[in-house]
Amino acid sequence: MTNDKTNERAIFWFTFLAIAIWAASLEGCTSAKRLVYFQGTTAREDTVAIPQPFIPTIKKGDILSVQVSSLNPEASGFFNPVSMADNNSAANVNNPLARTSGYLVADDGTIKLPLVGQLAVEGLTNAKASELISSKLKVFLKEPTVNVRNMNFRISVLGEVAHPAMFTIPNERVTIPEALGLAGDLTIYGRRDNVLVIREEGDKRIFARIDMTKRDAFRSPYYSLHPNDVLYVEPGKARVTSVDRAYQLAPIVTGILSLIAIIATRR
Numbered sequence: 001m002t003n004d005k006t007n008e009r010a011i012f013w014f015t016f017l018a019i020a021i022w023a024a025s026l027e028g029c030t031s032a033k034r035l036v037y038f039q040g041t042t043a044r045e046d047t048v049a050i051p052q053p054f055i056p057t058i059k060k061g062d063i064l065s066v067q068v069s070s071l072n073p074e075a076s077g078f079f080n081p082v083s084m085a086d087n088n089s090a091a092n093v094n095n096p097l098a099r100t101s102g103y104l105v106a107d108d109g110t111i112k113l114p115l116v117g118q119l120a121v122e123g124l125t126n127a128k129a130s131e132l133i134s135s136k137l138k139v140f141l142k143e144p145t146v147n148v149r150n151m152n153f154r155i156s157v158l159g160e161v162a163h164p165a166m167f168t169i170p171n172e173r174v175t176i177p178e179a180l181g182l183a184g185d186l187t188i189y190g191r192r193d194n195v196l197v198i199r200e201e202g203d204k205r206i207f208a209r210i211d212m213t214k215r216d217a218f219r220s221p222y223y224s225l226h227p228n229d230v231l232y233v234e235p236g237k238a239r240v241t242s243v244d245r246a247y248q249l250a251p252i253v254t255g256i257l258s259l260i261a262i263i264a265t266r267r
Contacts, residue, residue, distance in 0.1 A: 033213075034192060034236070037177075040215045048215050054224035056150065056172055058121045058129060060109055063102040063151040066133060070141035079114060079137065102151050115140055126150065126172070155225050157183035159233035160190030174225050176210060176217070180233075190233040197222045198230040 033039070040046050058064065068079040103111040109122025116136045121129045126148040137144040153169045162184025167174075174182075176195065186192060192212045199206045199222070208222045217223060225231070 035188065037192065037212050038215045038217065039213050046215065048218045050218050051221060051223065053173060054226060055125055056153065056227055058105060058109075058124050058126070058150070059227075060105050060107055060122060061152075062105045064105065064111060064121070064129070065102050065147075065149045065151050066111075066113070067147045067149075068133075068137065068141070068144060070137075070144045072142060075141055076144070150227070153227045155179055155227075155229050155231065157231045157233075160187045160235050161185065161233055162187060172227075175223055176212070176225065176231065179225055179231050180212075183231075186233055189235050191236045194234060196232040196234065197225070198232065199226055200228060 066079065068076045070076045103113070105111055105121060108120075110118040110120050112118050113133065113136070116133075119132060119136065121132070124132065129148045130146040133148065134144050134146040137146065149170075150172055151168075153172045154166055155169065155174060156166045157179050158164045161180065164183060167179070167182050176197070180186060193214075195210045195212050197206075197208045197210060199208070208220070210217050210220050210222060
């Protein structure tokens with residue numbers, strides 16, 4: 001009876017010690033300083049110059065939303081693409097755009113508007129494209145107002161974030177902190193000092209790394225994201241360590257539980 005109690009105490013303390021060591025090792029793997037964004041000096045106030053905001057230009061393959069309004073709403077509606085949900089309405093029976101939701105920029109950099117024909121829009125900002133289309137529509141509409149927006153401005157956020165996904169940006173301007181916010185921020189295991197931005201420019205793919213723990217991140221030319229940018233947050237050593245230790249301790253815990261079960265069945 002005495003031996004049984006001694007064995008039980010030994011198993012209990014061994015299990016407690018193993019779990020305590022494992023928990024302590026995990027807590028020590030991640031320094032609190034590595035989790036803090038935009039670290040700077042000890043001054044109460046600081047100023048960091050931010051580069052000019054990125055203004056996207058129209059490229060081949062973009063899908064443009066072109067919203068037209070004028071003093072004659074019925075005439076303006078002819079130039080506005082409609083969604084598939086509206087295809088059954090009588091007003092759309094003769095509308096050549098009734099089965100589209102935007103204007104595709106062709107390989108020659110043009111879009112094709114009803115009555116107006118082809119317009120070269122590649123390389124223009126949305127504001128310039130709006131002015132160009134508005135000038136062409138003055139022949140058909142009274143005081144036309146045009147709003148052009150890129151419908152496929154998308155970014156991808158991957159890796160150690162709460163909600164990795166592809167996001168469509170409605171206002172066509174997004175920074176790295178905003179993108180991370182959309183993805184639910186980095187997990188505790190994500191490396192804030194080595195966030196990777198993958199960008200395509202022409203026939204090249206650029207890989208740039210940003211240290212989000214420093215205020216210099218605001219000065220980076222990659223602080224403002226471009227369409228189709230990929231943001232990747234790689235796991236830190238704490239993530240790898242936690243997985244490795246879990247595999248290392250699994251056999252030990254299993255063995256302890258098996259030993260406890262054997263002792264219990266012998267009573």
